Amino acid sequence: MATHKPPVSAAKSVFPSKIPPQPPASKKTGPRADSAVTAVEMGARQREISVSEFFTKNRHLLGFDNPRKALLTCVKEAVDNALDACEEAGILPEVTVQLEVVATGPSAVPPVSQATRFRITVTDNGPGIVRQQIPRIFAKLLYGSKFHRLRMSRGQQGIGISAAGMYGQLTTGKPVKIISRTGPKAAAHYFEVQIDTKKNEPLVHENKQIQWEQPRGTQVAIEVEGRYQKGRASVDEYLEQTSIANPHVRLIYRTPEGDTKEYPRAYHELPPSPKEIKPHPYGIEFGMLLKMLHEAKSQTLSSFLSSEFCRVTPALADEMCIAAKVSPKAKPRDIRGAIAETLYQTIQATKIMAPPTNCLSPIGEKAILSGLYKQIKGEFYTAVSRPPSVYRGNPFIIEAGLAFGKAPDGATKPEKPAMPLAEGEQEEGDSELARVIRYANRVPLLYQQSACATFKAVLATTWRNYGIAQSRGALPAGPMVIFVHIASVWVPFTSESKEAIAEYDEIHKEITLALRECGRRLGLFLRRRERAASEFRRRNIFELYIEEVVEACNRLKGGKLPTEKLKAQLHKIASSRTGGIKTDETLGKTGAGPEGLPHSIIVTADGIEGDAPPTPHVSRTIVPVTEVPDGIRIEENRPSSKPGRRQTAKPAPAKRGARRDAAVPSFAKMGSVAQPAGAVRTRRKAQLTRKKR
Amino acid sequence: MAKTKQTKNGTVEKKLIGLADLVITAAQRAKDPTMAIPIRALSNVTFNERKGLLEMGHKKQARSFFNVGMAKKFMQTMLVADALSELQRAELTTSLREIYYRTKHTIQDSHENTFDTQDESDPIIEDLEVSLVALREELHVRAENGGSVVGPLVLGDDGDRVDCAKLGKGGYSVPSIVEPEYVEIRRCTADFVLLVEKGTQWNRLSEDKFWRRYNCVLLTGNGQPPRGVRRLARRLHEEYRLPVYVLVDNDPWGYYIYSVVKQGSINLAFESQRMAIPKAKFIGLSSADPERYELPRNVGIKLNEKDIARAKELLNYQWFQKPAWQAEIKRMLTSGLKYELDALANKDFQYLTKKYLPRKLKEKDWLD
Known part of the structure; x- marks a missing residue:
């Protein structure tokens, strides 16, 4: 040991709780007698260690x-x-x-x-x-x-x-x-x-x-x-x-x-540059306050408080000083001991506005959507950005996204030949579990998933409410990718290697809210798709069986039946009994998709819900063009989809039509060149010095 | 005889082809092809007290093609009808399972099978039996050879003379179709028919040549007697005026087996006319026997929940309303025990042959 680690005692001094290393003890003596080292000897070994050595x-x-x-x-x-x-x-x-x-x-x-x-x-x-x-x-x-x-x-x-x-x-x-x-x-x-x-x-x-x-x-x-x-x-x-x-x-x-x-680049706009902020009084520890007081440049306590912290106005600073029974005119350096402690407690007890959130740069719903859409093959994408919130005085924003399904991929594969199933055999079910991808300040977190607040929140969400199977204490099942991002000036990691996010109540709550919103939208999509599919299945059943019934009749009649005629007659009945042309349209039979769904970007999958689509972006009908609906539904063949081919089950009312127009082109634009109009963002030219962690 | 078979087959085939016509006519009129199938359930069964047998009511259920819930069954019915008519034309008989295999295939351009298990095709055959008013034998579908017979009985089967008194202890295996066209009863000198639920007890009686001493025909159906066994008993009863005694376990299932022999089954009530033996007697094992024959309590088996539920169901059946029967079932419920026939071996291996049955017959100790 001693040979292997020359600076042993120094390294140990980082962990004062550990016993100082013993020099090779002379044999059979007790631990106290000969092997004991004097404080002087120990002191000779004690020296500074550099961070580099430590790491x-x-x-x-x-x-x-x-x-x-x-x-x-x-x-x-x-x-x-x-x-x-x-x-x-x-x-x-x-x-x-x-x-x-x-x-x-x-x-x-x-x-x-x-x-x-x-x-x-x-x-x-x-x-x-x-x-x-x-x-x-x-x-x-x-x-x-x-x-x-x-x-x-x-x-x-x-x-x-x-x-x-x-x-x-x-x-x-x-x-x-x-x-x-x-x-x-x-x-x-x-x-x-x-x-x-x-x-x-x-x-x-x-x-x-x-x-x-x-x-x-x-x-x-x-x-x-x-x-x-x-x-x-x-x-x-x-x-x-x-x-x-x-x-x-x-x-x-x-x-x-x-x-x-x-x-490739799917989004041609830089994220807004985050602003630097001063610490918020709620996020400061007592020791930190003492240090700040000691180093303060301000002449008075009141100006110290209002200049060193965000959201503290001079009036509020005075108020806090009086409440703590300190003179607002006192020199910050003189505040020590008990007085400082009272001041600290008073600050924590005072109601102070939440910190500004322009220090954060969320990815944005639009960008998350394009990111997910670009990298993950799915049928349904949605993204939610929560409003900023605060933990321990640090502002943060939670964003969640979801990509569901695998249709576009499956559609390109040739339909596998129908294999007859033997008795007791079953169609292979999907037992795949959802994948959670986690980010902190846009950096993917790849290790310690189960220790992470985001993962725990995914588990704690009741996905069954949204039509997704989920075993107790497990991830939801299905072809699904769940995206969670936390943006904060100070992300609370559980360790220095930055692998998992600590579970603050505020953070947990925000993640859960974002996930629920994603889930609701997914549930809506699934229900709509299910409805369309069941109509299709209804028709399909008859179409499948007509063939069988006609053949059986033909054999019963000794093979002398005009089968085509009988088939046509039965098809006619089937079609009239399943809603006729109207169903054809709902099913997109006119454009023919694998599931009878039209291939286009559909924002509202069908009009049955009426004029008020339940997705929360209803209220966005009047927002500027740059806003993209948060739920986007995509079928295969999407780049070529033109507005003319888009279908909704019912002729969209003017209002919804307008929304669609607002929605779709901006998404289409993401693949093309410039930044959307009105998205002019001030960019700070940063000094050309490399930043590093 | 061949001629009668021919004409009968003709009518059955016509009935089957009628199903195809039903579809064709409906299609021409742009109507939903619908067939009416008599309901095979307790709700559609009445007990005819005068005749002493179960009769099927007139309730029918519609099975239409353009109904999501029924479409598949309708299609399956047509497939089975097709297979049955094929049998008619080829003059072949087959089993339920073969029908299942014959009609099973994957529907074109899909992953769906016409039938997934035999459980789907069996009820359809029964549906066709009742709706076409054709017996299973007439449809050329046979069940397993599920029973044995031994005794002073001479049969003609496919021109072979079968003397059931000279078949050792194994006896003759009763075919599933015992209609006169197939099996001919040439001679029978027995005094009565004893129908035993279990093969083991039948073996005991056969081995002990019980039938020779008491001059009877010994029949078993190995559990719920198959059609062939029931039909043979009925023919002996009808054609030779032989009384039929039923020997079953003392449990609700035994009682029900007896009632099926006597009045017919709920599921195939329409066949009671031809199967049921309203005068059949229940010879044992009665819930009074353990006491009378001093069977120790420890050879009984505790009634489980299912047994109790089933016994209570039996109490409500119209054909178990006779006071003697109510007393019989209630006695079993009160004791909380059921007894197997095999339990008689507790006293002696040959107790059944030498003591139990002789005493029963002597005392005429049976239930009607």
């Missing part, structure tokens, strides 16, 4: 527990940084991720499944990084722009990318290679950096100007020990889910096998 040993805290996860974490950190930088600079992100197998030692390049070493190269078209900052950003832990402000971003602490570099350095000994260029007129800089784990400082190995074909952007290449395996919680899954929640990103992925996958 070298505790890499699992950052998501480097095993080679497979480490590979994912490295990709994730690099991509998150790239996206944050692009968005902050107001650039529509275009990110390329490349994974290559690297041979270890002199041996040939192993096959992908056997490979243990990979080179990860992530390139973006972001603002680039100024030369001086490059080493520290990539080779110093806890260095970055995101930690000290309350603003929504993917990264939070400034650990991620340097930790990835450090992991690479630790497992392969190779430095992180960076190319960055801040604009077409600037030079591209090439860096090779490593981290001095003792000092937590960067070591620059190489620094030169090079020719780079990209006019602007950053490229990071890290060599790490890893394992590449597809499936759950893989790099592939991460990129796919990223592309769902970030439809404004164009993502190119070169797999280790040498394939290129492209996740």
Whole structure:
């Protein structure tokens, strides 16, 4: 032990509760006598440890527990940084991720499944990084722009990318290679950096100007020990889910096998840039308040309160001071001890307006829909953005989405030949369970699903109410993807590796509300579809059996029956008894679909519900064109669908027609070029410094 | 004889073809093809006290094609009718199960089978029997050979002479169709017919040559007696004036077997005319016997819930209203026990042959 860990005592001092390590004890003596160490001896061993050293040993805290996860974490950190930088600079992100197998030692390049070493190269078209900052950003832990402000971003602490570099350095000994260029007129800089784990400082190995074909952007290449395996919680899954929640990103992925996958941009508008906010008094802990009081620049307590916190007006500040029996004119530095505690309690007891929510940038219903629609083949999509809410003084927004069914996929497959079923045999049922995809600030969460507040909320929702089967304590069953996103200035993760969201009551409540809304819409869709299908089945039954009955009659009559005539007569009766042409229309028989449903985007599946479609977007008839209905129903063949082919069961009343017009083109537009009119959004030109977690 | 068969077949086939005509006419008139099927349930059965048998009422249910709930059954009925007419034309007999296989196929362009299990096709055959007023034998459908007979009885079967007194202890296996055209009773010198519920007891009696000592015909149906056995008993009763005694377990199911032999079954009440033996007697095992024959209580079996429910149903049947029967069933309910025939072996292996039946016959201890 002692040989393996030289800075042992130092490392231990992080956990003061643990017993200091014992030096190799001289044999048979009791624990107290000879082996005892004096405080002086102990003191000689005690020294500072750097963060880098700490994380070298505790890499699992950052998501480097095993080679497979480490590979994912490295990709994730690099991509998150790239996206944050692009968005902050107001650039529509275009990110390329490349994974290559690297041979270890002199041996040939192993096959992908056997490979243990990979080179990860992530390139973006972001603002680039100024030369001086490059080493520290990539080779110093806890260095970055995101930690000290309350603003929504993917990264939070400034650990991620340097930790990835450090992991690479630790497992392969190779430095992180960076190319960055801040604009077409600037030079591209090439860096090779490593981290001095003792000092937590960067070591620059190489620094030169090079020719780079990209006019602007950053490229990071890290060599790490890893394992590449597809499936759950893989790099592939991460990129796919990223592309769902970030439809404004164009993502190119070169797999280790040498394939290129492209996740195209489906939404041509940057998310609104979130504002930075001051902390809300409710979200502050007592110790934090003391520290702020101590460091305050303000002359009076009253101005301190109103300037350092959001939603505290000078009047309210005075009021709080008086309530806490402190003079509003008191110097903030003088507030200490009991007085500070009273002040703190008074603040917590005062009614203060909820924090502003412009610090959040939700994905938006429209973007979630296009993301889901782009990546998941389904029949029904819906998305819900909840209004902002607050936990412990931190504003957050919950968004949920749902993709259901698999028709478009199934329709392209050739109908499998009807196989006669033997007695006791049954048509294979769908026992597939829903898949939950979770996001925090647009970053997919791939591990610790069952510990996550979102997953628990999905379980706690009674999906049966919406026509979905669900066993007790299990996920709902069915071909369904459930999307949950939390956007917050400070996402409460259960651990540093950011894998699961902690279960605050407020968060749980909001997720549940969003899921219920999705469920209601899905239930509505399913009921409508079921109704249409049962009408179809009704007719279908007769059509199926007419053939049989006619043949039996023919045989009974000795084969001398004009069968065609009899069939035609029976078909006529069948048609008149099942609602005739009207049913034909409902079933979309005129356009013929696999289930008798017209192939088009239908917002209101049938008119039977009357003029008031129960989906909550009824009230949106008058909203601007940019608003998209939250429930979109899609049949196969959708890109080609023209407004003329769209059908509703009943001629839509003028009101609904207008809504449809408002709804459909804007969705269609998402696939095309520009941003919808009226969606002009102010974009802040961020300073061209790379942000990191 | 061949001639009568021919004409009969002709009428049955005509009836089957009539179903096709029904569809054709309805189609021409743009009407929903509908057939009327007599209801085969207790609600449509009456007990004719004068004749002492069950008669089917006139209630009918419509089965129409253009009704989602009935369409499949209608289609199935047509398929079975087709298969039955095929049998008529080919002059073949077949089993219920073969009919099921014959009519089963996957409907064109679908994953649906015409029939999924035999449970779907069997009731349809019964439907056709009742609605066409044709016996199952006339439809050329036979049941399993479910029974045995032994005794001073000579039969002619397909021209073979079958002497039921010379068939060892195995006896003659009763075919499912015992109509005079198929099985001829050439001679019978017995004094009575003993119909035993269980094969084991029949074996005991046969092995002990009980029939020789008491000059009777021993019949068994292995449980609920199949049509062939019931029909043979009825023919012996009718043609040779032989009294019929029924020996069953002492439980509600035994009582019901007796009542089926005597009055006919609810399901096929229309066949009672030809099957029922209103004068059949219940010889045992009666709920009074355990006491009278000193059967120990420990050979009884506790009545379960189903038994009790069934016994209470029997109490309400019109044909169990005779005071003796009410007393019989109530006695069983009060004791809370049922007894199997096999329980008699508790006293002696041959107790049934040597003590029980002789005493019963001597004392004329039976229920009507």
